[in-house]
Amino acid sequence: MMIRSKVLVISAVLALVGGVAGCGGSSGSDGSDATSGNCDPSYEGACVPNDGADYNCADINGTDFQSVGTDPHGLDRDGDGIACES
Numbered sequence: 001m002m003i004r005s006k007v008l009v010i011s012a013v014l015a016l017v018g019g020v021a022g023c024g025g026s027s028g029s030d031g032s033d034a035t036s037g038n039c040d041p042s043y044e045g046a047c048v049p050n051d052g053a054d055y056n057c058a059d060i061n062g063t064d065f066q067s068v069g070t071d072p073h074g075l076d077r078d079g080d081g082i083a084c085e086s
Contacts, residue, residue, distance in 0.1 A: 057084035
């Protein structure tokens with residue numbers, strides 16, 4: 001029982017750390033986390049937090065990711081579908 005408790009605690013800590021570093025969920029090829037419900041669905045390939053704040057490219061961990069939909073943060077300035085171009 002003690003080992004199971006430790007595993008549960010470690011799992012909970014890892015989940016919290018993942019939630020702080022990214023948005024939770026699985027990581028993309030660039031280390032970003034784009035599958036969580038906490039990420040704006042208007043972008044694919046990087047996690048732009050979906051928390052109501054306004055984000056700029058400097059705030060996002062990733063470059064050259066897809067802008068799909070409305071681009072509410074204006075990260076795809078030239079409108080070619082690629083956000084935060086490097």
